[in-house]
Amino acid sequence: xxxxxxNKVLVxxxxxxxxxxxxxxxxxxxxxxxxxxxxxxxxxNIKTLDPPLSPMLxxxxxxxxxxxxxxxxxxxxxxxxxxxxxxVTTTSRKVKAIWNILNQEGYKSNVVxxxxxxxxxxxxxxxxSNLFQGANKGMDEWDMPAGTVHPESKxxxxxxxRVHPHEISVSMVAPFIPKVIKDKEFRKExxxxxxxxxxxxxxxxxxxxxxxxxxxxWDFMAVYHDAIDHFSHLAMKFHPPYRNFLKEEDYxxxxxxxxxxxxxxxxMLERTLELIDDDTTVVxxxxxxxxxxxxxxxxxxxxxxxxxxxxxxxxIFVARGPxxxxxxxxxxxxxxxxxxxxxxxxxxxxxxxxxxxxxxxxFDEPVEPEFIETWEKVDGKDGMHSSEFREDPWAAxxxxxxxxxxxxxxxxxxxxxxxxxxxxxxxxYYLARNYIDGKKFDEGIKLLKEIFDESKVIxxxxxxxxAYLKTGQYRKCEKLIVELKEAQELRFEEYKKTRLEKxxxxxxxxxxxxxxxxxxxxxxxxxxxxNKQEKALPILNKILEKVPHNFDVxxxxxxxxxxxxxxxxxxxxFIMALAIDEMxxxxxxxxxxxxxxxxxxxxxxxxxxxxxxxxxxxPKAHYHxxxxxxxxxxxxESIEAFKVVVRLSPGTTKAHEWLxxxxxxxxxxxxxxxxxxxxxxxxxxxxxxxxxxxxxxGTSMMMQMLDNGGMPVMTDKLRQADDNNxxxxxxxxxxxxxxxxxxxxxxxxxxxxxIVTPLLNYLPPNxxxxxxxxxxxxxxxxxxxxxxLGKSVRPDTLPMPLFTAFRKQQEKIDAWIxxxxxxxxxxxxxxxxxxxxxxQAERINNFLGKELSIExxxxxxxxxxxxxxxx
Amino acid sequence: MSDQDKEYxxxxxxxxxxxxxxxxxxxxxxxxxxxxxAERKAQKDNSKNSTATTDGEETNK
Numbered sequence: 001x002x003x004x005x006x007n008k009v010l011v012x013x014x015x016x017x018x019x020x021x022x023x024x025x026x027x028x029x030x031x032x033x034x035x036x037x038x039x040x041x042x043x044x045n046i047k048t049l050d051p052p053l054s055p056m057l058x059x060x061x062x063x064x065x066x067x068x069x070x071x072x073x074x075x076x077x078x079x080x081x082x083x084x085x086x087x088v089t090t091t092s093r094k095v096k097a098i099w100n101i102l103n104q105e106g107y108k109s110n111v112v113x114x115x116x117x118x119x120x121x122x123x124x125x126x127x128x129s130n131l132f133q134g135a136n137k138g139m140d141e142w143d144m145p146a147g148t149v150h151p152e153s154k155x156x157x158x159x160x161x162r163v164h165p166h167e168i169s170v171s172m173v174a175p176f177i178p179k180v181i182k183d184k185e186f187r188k189e190x191x192x193x194x195x196x197x198x199x200x201x202x203x204x205x206x207x208x209x210x211x212x213x214x215x216x217x218w219d220f221m222a223v224y225h226d227a228i229d230h231f232s233h234l235a236m237k238f239h240p241p242y243r244n245f246l247k248e249e250d251y252x253x254x255x256x257x258x259x260x261x262x263x264x265x266x267x268m269l270e271r272t273l274e275l276i277d278d279d280t281t282v283v284x285x286x287x288x289x290x291x292x293x294x295x296x297x298x299x300x301x302x303x304x305x306x307x308x309x310x311x312x313x314x315x316i317f318v319a320r321g322p323x324x325x326x327x328x329x330x331x332x333x334x335x336x337x338x339x340x341x342x343x344x345x346x347x348x349x350x351x352x353x354x355x356x357x358x359x360x361x362x363f364d365e366p367v368e369p370e371f372i373e374t375w376e377k378v379d380g381k382d383g384m385h386s387s388e389f390r391e392d393p394w395a396a397x398x399x400x401x402x403x404x405x406x407x408x409x410x411x412x413x414x415x416x417x418x419x420x421x422x423x424x425x426x427x428x429y430y431l432a433r434n435y436i437d438g439k440k441f442d443e444g445i446k447l448l449k450e451i452f453d454e455s456k457v458i459x460x461x462x463x464x465x466x467a468y469l470k471t472g473q474y475r476k477c478e479k480l481i482v483e484l485k486e487a488q489e490l491r492f493e494e495y496k497k498t499r500l501e502k503x504x505x506x507x508x509x510x511x512x513x514x515x516x517x518x519x520x521x522x523x524x525x526x527x528x529x530x531n532k533q534e535k536a537l538p539i540l541n542k543i544l545e546k547v548p549h550n551f552d553v554x555x556x557x558x559x560x561x562x563x564x565x566x567x568x569x570x571x572x573x574f575i576m577a578l579a580i581d582e583m584x585x586x587x588x589x590x591x592x593x594x595x596x597x598x599x600x601x602x603x604x605x606x607x608x609x610x611x612x613x614x615x616x617x618x619p620k621a622h623y624h625x626x627x628x629x630x631x632x633x634x635x636x637e638s639i640e641a642f643k644v645v646v647r648l649s650p651g652t653t654k655a656h657e658w659l660x661x662x663x664x665x666x667x668x669x670x671x672x673x674x675x676x677x678x679x680x681x682x683x684x685x686x687x688x689x690x691x692x693x694x695x696x697x698g699t700s701m702m703m704q705m706l707d708n709g710g711m712p713v714m715t716d717k718l719r720q721a722d723d724n725n726x727x728x729x730x731x732x733x734x735x736x737x738x739x740x741x742x743x744x745x746x747x748x749x750x751x752x753x754x755i756v757t758p759l760l761n762y763l764p765p766n767x768x769x770x771x772x773x774x775x776x777x778x779x780x781x782x783x784x785x786x787x788x789l790g791k792s793v794r795p796d797t798l799p800m801p802l803f804t805a806f807r808k809q810q811e812k813i814d815a816w817i818x819x820x821x822x823x824x825x826x827x828x829x830x831x832x833x834x835x836x837x838x839x840q841a842e843r844i845n846n847f848l849g850k851e852l853s854i855e856x857x858x859x860x861x862x863x864x865x866x867x868x869x870x871x
Numbered sequence: 872m873s874d875q876d877k878e879y880x881x882x883x884x885x886x887x888x889x890x891x892x893x894x895x896x897x898x899x900x901x902x903x904x905x906x907x908x909a910e911r912k913a914q915k916d917n918s919k920n921s922t923a924t925t926d927g928e929e930t931n932k
Binding site: 163172206210 | 882884885886887888890891892893894895896897
């Protein structure tokens with residue numbers, strides 16, 4: 001058992017709580033409890049998972065696992081008889097929640113309102129399920145559904161803490177909707193009724209939880225409030241500032257709902273914190289955020305779970321109490337990190353099968369988390385329902401269908417079965433998105449393909465196209481986009497006709513009823529990935545006009561402009577990206593660089609500082625900070641920044657050059673200048689051109705091009721030409737051992753050398769590198785590799801684990817390159833060389849700053865050797 | 872600050888502050904409501920009785 005940092009833990013869930021709403025309220029003194037709570041602890045953003053659907057997410061929070069492992073894949077599931085649908089239940093959860101683990105370890109837990117938690121689990125403590133607060137009947141006949149409370153002895157006691165909407169008075173609603181005070185008729189409005197209901201639900205959960213806090217002994221408690229999410233779905237569109245498509249009267253009536261909702265939660269938090277002792281660590285968390293600014297969608301797509309489009313990717317995380325650092329800020333947290341972090345706080349090991357990490361940065365002392373293989377195999381009384389009670393509802397539904405087919409039981413009505421089938425498909429769609437989000441591309445693609453082929457639902461096809469893009473299957477992606485565009489056009493015409501027949505001015509008769517411009521978005525990113533910036537840019541710009549809240553689009557456009565030296569445009573798009581995710585160090589660095597190149601040094605310094613604050617190990621940001629300080633005339637600060645660069649990335653040539661220059665010309669410290677000059681002379685051996693990429697991506701062809709064009713190349717000719725590479729491999733055998741021996745690298749100075757991608761980050765930092773990164777359709781690379789290895793390749797299948805592994809390697813190397821100031825990169829696509837060798841040879845020549853023979857370079861390209869083309 | 876240190880004036884209408892107090896607030900509020908309702912009912916009964924008496928007197932006149 002590890003070191004125990006706390007004895008008691010209280011987890012409070014605020015569904016959809018978002019810093020963008022909270023921060024201004026705190027600044028205005030409207031959430032004083034949360035302000036104090038934050039000051040006394042550590043806080044930060046917490047990233048949601050895709051799809052951002054609450055039952056999946058809250059189960060991920062409670063288990064540290066994604067939906068494919070925990071089994072909750074949506075809002076609904078079939079009833080055991082398969083005849084109808086019902087809200088998801090605890091019996092569908094396949095793994096232990098944290099309270100089950102704690103149960104085994106002898107802890108006493110209370111759980112209130114968690115989604116899903118019905119039927120309540122038989123834990124050592126009290127569980128009040130998520131069906132507790134619902135009220136579909138009047139007060140006199142207000143029953144509580146079966147399974148709402150465990151233990152049974154607590155049922156009557158808990159019942160009385162429910163607050164019925166009929167009890168909510170005008171003075172309670174007035175802070176949300178002041179108009180109700182004077183206008184009696186207005187009290188009957190639908191939105192007023194919804195507000196009343198949400199408030200009653202929140203009060204019910206709060207009353208039950210405060211009662212349990214006061215009257216029971218507990219070591220762990222989890223309380224879930226859905227009210228912020230519900231208030232936000234109800235009225236975020238009316239949240240200030242006013243937007244001109246709203247009716248002014250509606251805006252005036254409902255503009256205070258969201259703010260009042262948050263303030264009410266602050267009041268409830270105050271009371272909750274009064275009821276704990278100093279021995280308790282409190283964690284406040286949300287599962288996702290909620291767009292509250294210009295990113296609010298104007299139209300909610302008419303599709304299942306459409307309202308989730310209002311969710312934003314970052315929620316809140318705040319922790320306070322024993323074991324937690326005071327005044328701390330964390331970054332990079334995810335909802336799946338909560339359970340591993342809580343287990344570590346309580347001195348318990350984290351399951352290796354949990355997908356989240358321990359947020360050690362929020363602890364007040366260094367902690368080495370402990371791990372076990374899995375908690376699932378640890379025996380003991382875990383307080384879960386017995387295994388015969390638990391079942392996969394969809395599997396149960398299939399088994400039921402088999403009985404129907406065999407004639408053993410009567411089939412439900414056609415409509416019902418169709419509804420169940422549709423819901424099952426939708427659930428698989430969420431599961432597939434969950435796989436893709438978790439980078440389990442093979443499972444995700446397989447599922448999406450199945451449900452798309454079966455249903456031809458365009459949404460499914462779009463996600464499939466996106467998955468093809470993410471796995472580098474550009475041809476498949478391109479082909480599917482064409483198919484989907486045609487289908488979308490046809491469907492839109494039908495849809496428009498039906499809508500406009502009913503209402504010629506129907507504002508919903510537009511193309512963006514589902515995921516606005518998502519297809520174009522994939523297309524734009526696809527061209528970008530294929531290095532076709534000229535095709536990508538107009539598409540991405542068009543998307544940005546219509547959907548200004550897409551982070552990837554903003555940042556991609558910004559990076560294109562930065563590469564093309566359009567610094568003003570780059571800065572504008574980086575700023576737009578930061579409006580969506582202000583916690584991205586790469587974007588802050590990009591913006592700083594755009595400012596630096598426009599000679600806006602003060603702004604540049606601010607941005608580099610922000611990037612470093614978010615990721616200190618970012619040598620390139622320190623490097624450019626040094627450059628910006630230098631231009632400001634702050635030579636001492638500049639020196640400090642460059643010193644950090646050489647500390648983080650020892651031997652970085654350019655940083656030593658800067659240091660030599662500043663000491664010599666500005667500080668008049670000749671000895672220090674000499675120190676750096678000597679360092680450069682002794683250690684910085686020069687520049688190396690590196691041809692890189694995955695095996696079979698065209699690296700040999702590139703080496704031949706350089707060789708033929710007049711560039712000295714470093715090869716030992718040990719590996720002879722063969723059928724796979726008839727013109728030779730142009731390799732240097734010692735490269736294979738680069739991770740063990742770098743002594744020979746000095747001989748590569750001034751030459752071009754081939755180094756496969758996975759070895760790049762073993763290159764010593766005391767050289768300048770110009771990396772030509774070869775890219776090729778991933779399916780072609782893998783097919784070619786498989787053939788080379790003598791493995792049989794079926795045209796319709798590809799080894800997906802290899803896709804995933806290569807993808808991960810590529811991401812790792814991209815991150816390394818991004819952080820290294822001494823590395824410059826040019827991405828070259830294999831097919832572009834085949835299609836137009838001359839212009840690609842020119843690009844390469846410009847990048848290298850050499851005067852190679854373009855014609856000679858191009859002459860080695862033989863389209864006949866382009867085999868293993870993907871379809 | 873303990874519960875005893877705070878004073879809340881509870882009205883029949885209640886308030887958000889009362890709901891925010893949780894079970895204690897809801898319980899006290901319901902007590903006040905029940906008491907007020909009982910008082911109103913008693914008043915109504917009294918007034919009914921008194922009207923009945925008056926009516927009777929009038930009828931008797």
